[in-house]
Amino acid sequence: MILQPHISIQNLNVHIGENHILKNINLDIPDKKVTSLIGPSGCGKTTLLKTMNRLLDNQTDVRVGGKVLVDGENIYDPKAEVTHIRKKMGLLSQRPFPLPMNIYDNVAYGQRIHGNYSKAALDVIVEKNLRDVNLWDEVKDRLKSPATRLSIGQQQRLCLARGLAIEPEIILGDEPTSALDPISTQAIEELFLQLKDKYTIVLVTHILRQARRVSDYIGFVYMGEIIEFGPTEEVLLNPKEKLTKDYVKGFMS
Numbered sequence: 001m002i003l004q005p006h007i008s009i010q011n012l013n014v015h016i017g018e019n020h021i022l023k024n025i026n027l028d029i030p031d032k033k034v035t036s037l038i039g040p041s042g043c044g045k046t047t048l049l050k051t052m053n054r055l056l057d058n059q060t061d062v063r064v065g066g067k068v069l070v071d072g073e074n075i076y077d078p079k080a081e082v083t084h085i086r087k088k089m090g091l092l093s094q095r096p097f098p099l100p101m102n103i104y105d106n107v108a109y110g111q112r113i114h115g116n117y118s119k120a121a122l123d124v125i126v127e128k129n130l131r132d133v134n135l136w137d138e139v140k141d142r143l144k145s146p147a148t149r150l151s152i153g154q155q156q157r158l159c160l161a162r163g164l165a166i167e168p169e170i171i172l173g174d175e176p177t178s179a180l181d182p183i184s185t186q187a188i189e190e191l192f193l194q195l196k197d198k199y200t201i202v203l204v205t206h207i208l209r210q211a212r213r214v215s216d217y218i219g220f221v222y223m224g225e226i227i228e229f230g231p232t233e234e235v236l237l238n239p240k241e242k243l244t245k246d247y248v249k250g251f252m253s
């Protein structure tokens with residue numbers, strides 16, 4: 001039981017075409033903690049993550065039923081504003097997608113969209129956010145060079161800095177280290193551990209060891225249902241459900 005969830009998912013059902021992809025999901029995501037969603041390929045983890053910032057809106061043939069409350073506001077209420085909802089969330093995908101512009105402009109992008117054009121203010125914001133993702137020292141002398149020239153690991157940290165620069169409350173990561181080498185993976189994992197003081201973080205991961213290293217809570221998803229949710233050690237070391245037990249022992253994956 002989470003006393004003050006940041007995100008509360010209630011009776012959520014998602015259909016894509018004829019397929020019932022998410023089945024009556026009830027899940028409370030705790031505030032300022034790392035929650036990982038684990039489960040076998042195709043079980044619905046990414047779809048569940050996408051419901052949290054209405055990313056499924058862009059897909060045709062999708063029906064979403066139920067509620068997703070963020071800070072108590074149902075983001076599926078017909079009156080809810082998608083821009084306002086998305087401003088609360090930074091999204092990290094499997095591969096980094098830097099914008100086709102220089103490093104500085106990537107980080108300043110979101111602020112400019114929201115009307116902040118002051119060079120002095122943007123300089124401060126760009127430096128702060130690059131420092132927050134431990135990238136400043138590596139790029140401070142080449143802020144005007146194209147972001148695509150960075151290594152993949154640096155690009156992923158840049159994308160995180162770009163997301164953080166719009167001051168979100170929540171970070172959603174869809175297997176954000178799957179394209180990274182072990183050193184860059186470690187850097188991102190350490191960042192999540194630092195950032196959880198300020199942000200609520202939800203991660204989809206295939207890597208059970210990663211879930212164990214970074215998460216406070218774990219939700220096990222299987223065939224579109226939440227089978228078990230609880231503190232990391234409990235779910236991984238002492239699961240209540242047989243399906244979870246089988247999965248964490250490596251019988252399914």
Ligand SMILES: Nc1ncnc2c1ncn2[C@@H]1O[C@H](COP(=O)(O)OP(=O)(O)OP(=O)(O)O)[C@@H](O)[C@H]1O
Pocket residue numbers: 016021039040041042043044045046047048059
């Ligand atoms: N746009 C779509 N059209 C049709 N089916 C879809 C679509 N997106 C997802 N699905 C289906 O929904 C189910 C859940 O997919 P999802 O990507 O959420 O699973 P996942 O657990 O994240 O898988 P993986 O770990 O392999 O990334 C799958 O059967 C998938 O084929």
